[in-house]
Amino acid sequence: MISYAFYLGCVGPLRYPDIENSIRLTLAELGVELLDMEGATCCPAPGAGFKNFDELAALTVSARNISIAEELGLDVMTFCGGCQGSLNWANKLLQSDPERKDRVNELLADMDREYKGTAKIKHLVEVMNEDVGVDHIREIAAGRLEGFKVAVHYGCHVLRPYKVEELDDPEMPRMLDDLVEAWGAESLEFTEKHTCCGAGGGLFANDRDLSLSIMRKKMVQIKELGGDMLVDICPFCHMQFDLGQMQLREKGEDFSIPVFYYNQVLALLMGFDRDQVAFIENTPRDKIIERILSTKMIEV
Amino acid sequence: MEVIELKNADSDFPDLVKKFGGLNLSACYQCGTCSSDCPVSTEFFYRVRRIMRRTALGLKDKVLPEKDIWCCTTCFTCFDRCPQEVNPTDVIVALRRISAREGYTPQASRNTSANITKLGHAVPSLEDIEKKREGIGLPARPPTAASHPEAIDEIQKIVKKRGIAEIIRFNWDKMELEE
Structure with missing residues (x-):
């Protein structure tokens, strides 16, 4: 171990x-x-x-x-x-x-x-790739999320500056894409895929409207592509997407894209109870969680 | 077009910025890669290239009081793509350090550091979340400074020795920011 x-x-x-x-x-x-x-x-x-x-x-x-x-x-x-x-x-x-x-x-x-x-x-994304392994995730998921369209979000500081992180290609990273595709899901490609969530640097609190307008560009594209969910690996980006969508709803724009941290979906696939691993949210996830839980293993 | 009077510039300013961490400022040749890659620049007239130029020319009055330097999300895209390794994010952070010493820091940025000073964390623990933690078998407060007051004492020692309270105008008696 x-x-x-x-x-x-x-x-x-x-x-x-x-x-x-x-x-x-x-x-x-x-x-x-x-x-x-x-x-x-x-x-x-x-x-x-x-x-x-x-x-x-x-x-x-x-x-x-x-x-x-x-x-x-x-x-x-x-x-x-x-x-x-x-x-x-x-x-x-x-x-x-x-x-x-x-x-x-x-x-x-x-x-x-x-x-x-x-x-x-x-x-964590490095631990998931290198200690756990994408193949192990593929065995656990057994293709259950085939047909699901997932927008991944790495979070800037996981990859940049490259000379500090030296983890994955910051222009075209694969680590999180591979982990999501191991569920059987499709990882979406879109021009705003690797854009900042807009929350960093103090902007989340310094200028909420500006911060949200950066986040919104990503939501527009995910919606257009019919994304089923957004999967992130940073609680602060997660808060920006989860809480931020609620704030955009209050301004009259509803994207309703469910937001998960990677291990929340993985935990559901591993049989953990939703009430233990995915129950704090400002953007509803009930329907997508029902869909995830109703999937069947299609390949081992 | 605005005419810039260099007689109003402070020729020592670029060196001050270097001292505060913007080491490679003078390598900038104004190609504009930073501005075109910036996630903020599409949302309002925010131009990293302009900040680099004004700073290099010593036009501190056009940089330090402006909200621009506090709008950077520190995504480091310009840092990675700059062909001259100017590290524009480092220059912007250096400008924030100087600007803060002149009293220009936005309230929200002072708040984050006040929270870290008071709590050891950037955000406070909330009763509602503590109940949710207990409900899933986690301790009400995580095993961090949130449940270790001595850890907060240690952070306060660092804050005192480095003069951060003075820079953000944090009042030790009231344990809050001054107006």
């Missing part, structure tokens, strides 16, 4: 605990052990938090979080693009810059902590 230090971040556990639970339940069954990082904090937000004011403060908060995983002797698994972006940026910068690392450790010494730089930071 492979083990990771499970980095929770903020929006996942504090707004969408059903996403957190879907990850805990599915990964336990798929042979990935997740150990809690006691006392972890905000990552602290790549474009909306301390990084806007002071680089060393942002690096130190990230390094403090990473040091908790180092004490456990484990690599970190994040499940949010923002957390991945913050922690991986800090980790790689500090691993390659001894002077910055010393300055961070001076601040951490004050709290009897030390950042060593021994852990790797991996996003």
Whole structure:
């Protein structure tokens, strides 16, 4: 069994605990052990938090979080693009810059902590691809979602900047597409497929209308293509799509595209109860969940 | 067309931006890749290229007070595609750091850092969500700073040593932002 230090971040556990639970339940069954990082904090937000004011403060908060995983002797698994972006940026910068690392450790010494730089930071999509494997997902799903049209959304900070993330081609990534196609579903191609959700950098709160207008472009295309659902791998992007569609409805524009975190659909396919893994939503998912649950295995 | 008077420019400004993290600013040759790739630029007259040019010319009064630098979603598309490795996102973040020190930060961006200072998290824990967590067998609060007050003390030590409270005008007695 492979083990990771499970980095929770903020929006996942504090707004969408059903996403957190879907990850805990599915990964336990798929042979990935997740150990809690006691006392972890905000990552602290790549474009909306301390990084806007002071680089060393942002690096130190990230390094403090990473040091908790180092004490456990484990690599970190994040499940949010923002957390991945913050922690991986800090980790790689500090691993390659001894002077910055010393300055961070001076601040951490004050709290009897030390950042060593021994852990790797991996996003869940990497763990799903490399530790669990697309073939394993294909066996579990047994073609049940054949005929389903899925719009995938990676989230910027999972892939960019490439020189930090070095995970998948940011212009034409495949990791999430492969995981969705392993369900038997079709991953849609559209021009806004890899556009930002519009929530990052503080824009979600700084200018809600502008933020929504960026998100809306994606919804228009998914609707036109007859997309059955949107599947993401970042709780903050997820909130933008889920809550954002409700806010657009209030302005008179209804897209009604159900939004899921990847592991929520996977959990349903693995037989977990909807009330455990997919029950917090502002954009209704009842019909699509019924459809998912009524599918039959067509190939093994 | 607007005439730009360079006598009003601050020739030290580009160096200040570099000091705050926009290291490759002077490599920009104004090709416009950043603006054409930007998800925000299709929604209003927001141009990364213009921010790079004005910054390089030292026109700080046309950059620091503008809302533009706070509209970047930090998607890093321009960062990855810039042929000159200007890293425009880094330049914009550097401009935010300078702008914040001059008091121009939007309320919402100050709020996020105030939350991290008070709670160790960017958003507060809510009673409704805590009940939902318990309903699915998770602890009401996650095993993070939300249930470890000593973790918040550690974050506050970092905030104090780095002067973030002063930059965002956070009042330690009231534990909230000043107007």
